[in-house]
Amino acid sequence: xxxxxxxxxxxxxxxxxxxxxxxxxxxxxxxxxxxxxxxxxxxxxxxxxxxxxxxxxxxxxxxxxxxxxxxxxxxxxxxxxxxxxxxxxxxxxxxxxxxxxxxxxxxxxxxxxxxxxxxxxxxxxxxxxxxxxxxxxxxxxxxxxxxxxxxxxxxxxxxxxxxxxxxxxxxxxxxxxxxxxxxxxxxxxxxxxxxxxxxxxxxxxxxxxxxxxxxx
Amino acid sequence: xxxxxxxxxxxxxxxxxxxxxxxxxxxxxxxxxxxxxxxxxxxxxxxxxxxxxxxxxxxxxxxxxxxxxxxxxxxxxxxxxxxxxxxxxxxxxxxxxxxxxxxxxxxxxxxxxxxxxxxxxxxxxxxxxxxxxxxxxxxxxxxxxxxxxxxxxxxxxxxxxxxxxxxxxxxxxxxxxxxxxxxxxxxxxxxxxxxxxxxxxxxxxxxxxxxxxxxxxxxxxxxxxxxxxxxxxxxxxxxxxxxxxxxxxxxxxx
Numbered sequence: 001x002x003x004x005x006x007x008x009x010x011x012x013x014x015x016x017x018x019x020x021x022x023x024x025x026x027x028x029x030x031x032x033x034x035x036x037x038x039x040x041x042x043x044x045x046x047x048x049x050x051x052x053x054x055x056x057x058x059x060x061x062x063x064x065x066x067x068x069x070x071x072x073x074x075x076x077x078x079x080x081x082x083x084x085x086x087x088x089x090x091x092x093x094x095x096x097x098x099x100x101x102x103x104x105x106x107x108x109x110x111x112x113x114x115x116x117x118x119x120x121x122x123x124x125x126x127x128x129x130x131x132x133x134x135x136x137x138x139x140x141x142x143x144x145x146x147x148x149x150x151x152x153x154x155x156x157x158x159x160x161x162x163x164x165x166x167x168x169x170x171x172x173x174x175x176x177x178x179x180x181x182x183x184x185x186x187x188x189x190x191x192x193x194x195x196x197x198x199x200x201x202x203x204x205x206x207x208x209x210x211x212x213x214x215x216x
Numbered sequence: 217x218x219x220x221x222x223x224x225x226x227x228x229x230x231x232x233x234x235x236x237x238x239x240x241x242x243x244x245x246x247x248x249x250x251x252x253x254x255x256x257x258x259x260x261x262x263x264x265x266x267x268x269x270x271x272x273x274x275x276x277x278x279x280x281x282x283x284x285x286x287x288x289x290x291x292x293x294x295x296x297x298x299x300x301x302x303x304x305x306x307x308x309x310x311x312x313x314x315x316x317x318x319x320x321x322x323x324x325x326x327x328x329x330x331x332x333x334x335x336x337x338x339x340x341x342x343x344x345x346x347x348x349x350x351x352x353x354x355x356x357x358x359x360x361x362x363x364x365x366x367x368x369x370x371x372x373x374x375x376x377x378x379x380x381x382x383x384x385x386x387x388x389x390x391x392x393x394x395x396x397x398x399x400x401x402x403x404x405x406x407x408x409x410x411x412x413x414x415x416x417x418x419x420x421x422x423x424x425x426x427x428x429x430x431x432x433x434x435x436x437x438x439x440x441x442x443x444x445x446x447x448x449x450x451x452x453x454x455x456x457x458x459x460x461x462x463x464x465x466x467x468x469x470x
Binding site for chain 2 (some may be wrong): 046048050053054057058061062063064065066067069070079082083086087090091092093094095097100101102104105106108109111112113116154156157158160161172175176177179180181182183185197200201204205207208211
């Protein structure tokens with residue numbers, strides 16, 4: 001099999017202590033904007049409440065921008081896509097149904113899908129690959145000092161990712177953080193489709209076991 | 217169908233190609249277990265995203281809030297569209313219907329005023345109404361509503377002191393707003409006062425400058441006035457202008 005080009009050092013153990021600088025509001029989905037608060041906000045947003053939408057943005061934008069940037073790898077494009085994500089959230093808020101999933105899951109799905117849409121056209125995908133190549137193996141384009149995360153939650157996730165078998169970690173990395181279809185992942189790694197599917201599935205199940213109780 | 221059941225993870229991390237995605241969505245419509253599984257896996261995906269959380273630039277917030285201020289929302293889905301609601305990323309969710317009026321008419325008001333709304337959003341809300349300080353939310357919504365009116369018209373002019381002003385009117389809504397940019401602050405004991413001109417001149421509210429954007433809610437009759445003017449007056453304003461207008465624009469005929 002081919003070499004692990006996409007060796008995910010993104011969640012490798014930090015080589016130096018991570019300083020806990022918290023700039024402004026700690027606004028990851030995990031740390032502010034509880035699930036019920038976000039559902040309440042979406043309810044108000046559904047009736048055109050713009051200040052509620054501003055709160056919703058403040059509670060979620062770091063996570064949305066983070067995953068969009070991870071997939072498109074270009075700050076200017078990430079800003080455009082993030083704007084599209086929030087416009088979609090605004091227009092579709094009246095159709096959000098809390099019975100069918102969490103607000104965070106709903107928004108994150110929109111974000112990931114729009115980021116993937118942005119890079120899946122072939123030309124853009126080549127440009128994106130070029131950026132991944134230039135940026136080196138699987139590093140986010142952001143300075144790590146910019147990754148001001150809610151420490152506990154983010155560290156838990158990184159730790160959980162690090163505990164995955166490398167093959168699974170690579171599959172999840174390419175599928176989720178780089179936004180590739182499992183066919184692309186299979187082609188890239190020179191693996192059968194079924195193997196890649198299994199790796200993604202197994203990885204997600206392991207992650208659920210480790211993080212599931214916090215998935216509120 | 218076993219194979220389909222197994223696709224929840226790949227679907228939730230967005231790694232299914234479009235054709236298989238739609239096939240799986242059809243399956244979801246009839247499989248509550250898979251819907252639950254997908255919701256679960258999406259929460260795990262949220263955690264993955266949290267691992268790469270990154271501050272967006274502050275300008276993005278202003279830009280987003282300015283855009284949604286004139287973006288219409290979809291109607292709640294009828295009960296028969298349950299599954300589609302669960303799947304916000306399905307192709308149909310990108311279709312934003314324009315339900316109240318035609319796209320062309322909406323676009324007219326939008327183009328005329330988009331830059332203005334953006335400027336207001338970027339400048340922070342410095343809101344004044346003619347008699348009392350109403351809250352910013354009400355006025356922001358007023359501005360949004362006004363800009364969405366089918367017959368909205370905007371007229372811009374300069375202040376002779378410095379700064380510029382735009383009057384936004386909709387005769388059908390009987391509403392009018394003045395948005396002033398970069399108005400200098402006045403000395404103590406002086407206020408700006410707006411006037412409507414037509415068959416007679418009537419006071420249309422006093423205001424002060426706060427910051428780069430000042431939004432003034434004008435009285436309803438301003439929507440059908442021939443012109444709007446601003447003077448500087450003493451104290452709490454007057455019933456008739458006592459100084460030369462520093463701003464005036466002629467409004468288009470309704």
